[in-house]
Amino acid sequence: MSTIKPAPKTSPLYSNQRITDDDIYRNSSQFTKWSFTKDGLQKSRENIAESTKDRYTTKLQDFLSNEENTKELTDDETQALKYEFNLGISATEQLQIVTLYTQKVQAFCTKLKLPTEVTATAMSFFKKFYISFSVLDLHPKNLIFTCIFLACKSENHFISADTFASKVKQAKESILDGEFMLLQSLKFSLMVHHVFKPLHGFYLDIQSVLSGKVDKNYLGTVYENSKKRLMNSYLTDALYHFSPPHITLSSLLMEDEQLMMKYLELKFLGFDPNTPIDKLNDSQKISKEMYDKLLNSINLCKEELQKNMIPNRESAWKIDARIHYYSDPMTFIKRYRAQKAKETENSTEPDAKRQKV
Secondary structure: OOOOOOOOOOOHHHOOOOOOHHHHHHOOHHHHHHOOOHHHHHHHHHHHHHHHHHHHHHHHHHHHHOHHHHOOOOHHHHHHHHHHHHHOOOHHHHHHHHHHHHHHHHHHHHHOOOOHHHHHHHHHHHHHHHHHOOOOOOOHHHOHHHHHHHHHHHOOOOOOHHHHHHHHOOOHHHHHOOHHHHHHHOOOOOOOOOOHHHHHHHHHHHHHHOOOOOOHHHHHHHHHHHHHHHHHHHHOOHHHHOOHHHHHHHHHHHHOHHHHHHHHHHHHOOOOOOOOHHHOOHHHHHHHHHHHHHHHHHHHHHHHHOOOOOOOHHHHHHHHHHHHHHHOHHHHHHHHHHHHHHHHHHHHOOHHHHOOO
């Protein structure tokens, strides 16, 4: 008769080590596939911008080599067209227009009264798409509702394609056509680790660590304000460089620095952080080193959260116009001719008429 032998005491079954949320995050697809250094992310965007410029330069050459296209073009129009295409759309300009349309994704989700997680996932999907593709591959306005609809499915907020299309007043096909391309850009990884779960965790832990030292009503206000700030973090690149708890701590620190510094000191140190290093024992030195590293990471994250890549109205119009010009060179020619006609009209108009009374 066989007997079942107990696992040895050295077995992982007897290990006291526990798996933390940080362990789970660092083994997630979000960390392994969507974490970048700042230089790495910038380089990736620059490569996409450069390859797109080369592709559309070739497209312009093909356009100009066709006599049907050029027979009515003047030399000035041809030179202006070449100059416009030579400008390209830089990595920074692409990021600006993508950030602007990410804000539009947020606005549409709010209008549709979608849950916070759905909104954040849609914004995340939208920004990730343009790490793999250029704004010239698919205009941002044509991706908005595809991202929102996929986010609804990903976050188990069920809504049929017909109902969704009816609500946003778009053709169902226009929403679904770009879905596979979006999934490809996401590397088929739909799980998004959001910043709202750690926010709730810190909210509860602050009450425990600072029990009797903080007003719960005030802490509730800090929580709500931080939640709004964290939603706007999806407009930045913070999620590609920092873990959700780091981003959450940075947001809370921006909301009330004094409160959070007191919490961090009690949570991670238990002694005055200004104590001279030679006065600390070995355990305290390790705690102080970890505390300093955490503060440094949080401050770097704060800098990222404070960045604003949304272009002003004039810049956004120029970038958006260039996207249309590159897609169809004749739209630029028509615009150029209209401008010239207006300039001619103004120059021939009597001075008396042009003067303001």
